[in-house]
Amino acid sequence: MANIGFRLAADNAALCDRLQPGLGLLLHTPDQYSIDLRGEAMAYFGFEAPIGVEAVLADSPAAKADIREDDSLVEVGSVTFAAADMQSEANTERLIATDRAVAALPADAPLRIYGVRNGESYVKSVTPVPACRSRFEVAFGSDFTAEADGELVQIGSRFFEEYPEELVAAVVAHELAHNVLRHRERLEDAGVSYGLLSGFGRNVRYFRQTELEADILSVTLLANAGYDPAAAARFWRAFGPEYSGGLLRSRSHPSWKDRLTTIETAVAAREAGKDDMVTALLASRDGELDGDWQSLIVRAD
Structure with missing residues (x-):
């Protein structure tokens, strides 16, 4: 689904008047997972920051910038991610809010992404492709x-x-x-x-x-x-x-x-x-x- 959607959205950007930066990232958050499994999920996916990278689409801007599956993200452009409420019931509210915030960033300007991989912080510059929002x-x-x-x-x-x-x-x-x-x-x-x-x-x-x-x-x-x-x-x-x-x-x-x-x-x-x-x-x-x-x-x- 992610590959189909990214392909359609990016290759039809010229037809869309509402655009977002196409990064090729699939994100997830600890609060998506039920409380009884949340700790195990965080350990399995290596969450080290509020947002995790669930997958990176091949040949996407994120992949070319060497952002990888199971990295954790602290900031994307001007968007800073707040920590999860570890006591909340499973929900996707913060993931949706994150997607909306990133989608509102400039569609084709380079973005600095602050992340963590295996305990090491990094800063990478990603130049997105414009995509239909x-x-x-x-x-x-x-x-x-x-x-x-x-x-x-x-x-x-x-x-x-x-x-x-x-x-x-x-x-x-x-x-x-x-x-x-x-x-x-x-x-x-x-x-x-x-x-x-x-x-x-x-x-x-x-x-x-x-x-x-x-x-x-x-x-x-x-x-x-x-x-x-x-x-x-x-x-x-x-x-x-x-x-x-x-x-x-x-x-x-x-x-x-x-x-x-x-x-x-x-x-x-x-x-x-x-x-x-x-x-x-x-x-x-x-x-x-x-x-x-x-x-x-x-x-x-």
Whole structure:
């Protein structure tokens, strides 16, 4: 997930107006772990400072600066990390706050990182790559969950169990497209209802509009990141017929066959060098949703 997300976010930075420094670091904190296991986790991962490096993506700016897995971090740029509350119940609040603080730093300016490795302090300079501002998470469970809330992209672990990377990337690209187009805040500005009410009344047209917009933009996001843009269509061919009895039958989403045809049309338009639709979608993200999903959809025969 981290590799897919970093690749999509960094290679599409030119399309995003909200950027963060792309470092290639996965961080974790002692307070993520339950109290009864916290001491063991800290010893196992070698925590020597408030924030630990859980992983470093290959060939990332952090890797090139020789930051390593199981290092501990004290500061990143102007962000200083506070010590964990060792008596708190397990939670991710401090990790989320840390990610937000680092994401707010300049996207392409060198950052000084103060860390600790095996009891030795170090200072390293890392030059990040600009990346679309989003966190990427896996939700473990048996459901096909996928959502974006403006700053987070979360994908269910079952996708990784059943589909190859390129098809999972299509799902991640769709959710990232929601964030790039500011769909969550625009839906909230439109006063929509979520949950069971999302498939009724005026809610339907807004949700369908945002789903189709994300489908169309996902083709471009995939292509820019070096994935086959047709992977989005292949995902729906594989997923739609088998699982159309659940999420895909929601009244708030167009039918999977129509979404597939819409995506195939977007792939063909890109191959023909016609990007007017994507340009228009990006230009409209500062404005209100109009609910006009009918002008976006391409119906299946």
